Amino acid sequence: MAMEEFQVAIHQGNLSDAISVVQAKPLQYFSDTPLNVAVVGEPGSGKSSFVNSMLGKRAGEPGAAETGIQATTAMAKDYRHPTVPQLILWDLPGKEDAAFGSRVEQVDLNRFDFFIIVGYQRFRTVHADLVHEIQAMGKRFYFVRAKTDLDLEASRRRQPTGCDEEKVLQRIKEDCVTCLLNEGVIDPQVFLVSNWDPQSFDFPLLWEKLQSDFLWLKRQAFIVRLPSLSAPVLERKVAALKRKILLKVLFSGLLALLPVPGFSFVAAMFFFVRFRSQCYREFGLDDQSLTALARDIGKPVAALHAVMKSRPLMPLILWRLPDLVGAVLMLVEYCSWNRYPYAGSLLSGGVSLFTTYYMLQRCVVAVANDTQNVLSKALEKTTV
Structure with missing residues (x-):
């Protein structure tokens, strides 16, 4: 076992061997490692609805995250994926929520392995702050632009006859990518989704990307925990x-x-x-x-x-x-x-x-x- 070999090397005072023991393991070795994914963003951005879409649940069903017009998440709550038990989604309160300063401040973001930043309408200062905080921890994230269906609906109202939906979606994604690049993000991963229709827009692409990165992210999570282990x-x-x-x-x-x-x-x-x-x-x-x-x-x-x-x-x-x-x-x-x-x-x-x-x-x-x-x-x- 890598953990036992790692601890033996630490006991012997051989840090080089301790690290190489873990790095030499194939990705498949980390298949049983849990991955704690924090869903973060501003209040009302659709974080809880996004979590439900990832879980394949509708609001009000047993095990679903609580949703509402106003911000409903007052404290971090975990949801284990029904078909991928190693995937644990954490619904965190909104970054700008009034409760954030008094209650959510106690949530240590370091305990999460990966992040999904959920935003809507436009890239905000709160997103930039989260990007910097996540990158300072040496961790990675996806940026999800939620409520894309509402963006398209607004564009159709502005241009009832000449709305080019593909160009609207491309412009939204390019704007998000540009903002993330300006914050120093290398190879930003941006997905446009509608929480009401998980089969539309980039939701299937997001799930496919997460599955392809899954083992690598779990290996990363294991390695990050090594100092505490x-x-x-x-x-x-x-x-x-x-x-x-x-x-x-x-x-x-x-x-x-x-x-x-x-x-x-x-x-x-x-x-x-x-x-x-x-x-x-x-x-x-x-x-x-x-x-x-x-x-x-x-x-x-x-x-x-x-x-x-x-x-x-x-x-x-x-x-x-x-x-x-x-x-x-x-x-x-x-x-x-x-x-x-x-x-x-x-x-x-x-x-x-x-x-x-x-x-x-x-x-x-x-x-x-x-x-x-x-x-x-x-x-x-x-x-x-």
């Missing part, structure tokens, strides 16, 4: 490393008792840097491992380093500043009181015990978090 393995590694901290902390505290002003700071930073290097090797974030990973995914090592929050040393140096209190007291005892710096040594040892324990604990957690950050960065090439 690594969490149990990383938690076990964190627990194992934390158990090794106590001995290092005690040794650092004993060294800090030596009556040499500033020695506790130097010794603690030395042991910390060594411990962090050990953590990097355990989690596969050392320079050699990152170089191999960068080569395999075709990214510069600097791009992986950039997402690692544990690399800067300055915050850690600031945490060691309390060591200076013990150093100053030692100097005072040496120079002013002309005696052995008992108080300074004891203070230095106590401070070192506390700060070293805290720093090493934070280091382990930070490196584990960096492992997930690096995985997410490495997988961007696959998911964009």
Whole structure:
């Protein structure tokens, strides 16, 4: 199983193998992976009616989404497709709905694998915002122009005798494509539909396109989840490393008792840097491992380093500043009181015990978090 092989590679600290295990699997391997598709757009655009058309249901039937003239969706609701159980459609509240700020804001769009943006009449700012948000997550979408039958009816009223329906439809689609291109979308997928007649316009083409992309989208969804799926393995590694901290902390505290002003700071930073290097090797974030990973995914090592929050040393140096209190007291005892710096040594040892324990604990957690950050960065090439 790819998941077991992936977790074994993560446990061994081999991120390159962890990613290649999944990427090497054929598309058919992901056939049982669920695909969560969020249907989004402004209120009243026909999202719920679109969901019903995708499900093959009419409004009011058991299992159908609630529809109405006014916005009816107040919270996200999922609908499993009756013939394609791995396809789960989510009917989300309108982006501009008054309820959006208070209730829908809690819906995390990151949990959805794919998006269908539903609009009508014209391309709006809300659509552009959704496009940017979806692309920022490295995910994909279709743009559906709903209520196309109403657009045609309006055109016939304006031109009762000279209405060219094909040109009207072409103009609507070209306008949508142009707007999406202006928002930086590469190869925009636009479909004109009527929710009342799923057999007309581009609805059959939309379903055909979704079916052709289905396995690829499910593979993408699986890969996007990999960083979070690594969490149990990383938690076990964190627990194992934390158990090794106590001995290092005690040794650092004993060294800090030596009556040499500033020695506790130097010794603690030395042991910390060594411990962090050990953590990097355990989690596969050392320079050699990152170089191999960068080569395999075709990214510069600097791009992986950039997402690692544990690399800067300055915050850690600031945490060691309390060591200076013990150093100053030692100097005072040496120079002013002309005696052995008992108080300074004891203070230095106590401070070192506390700060070293805290720093090493934070280091382990930070490196584990960096492992997930690096995985997410490495997988961007696959998911964009």
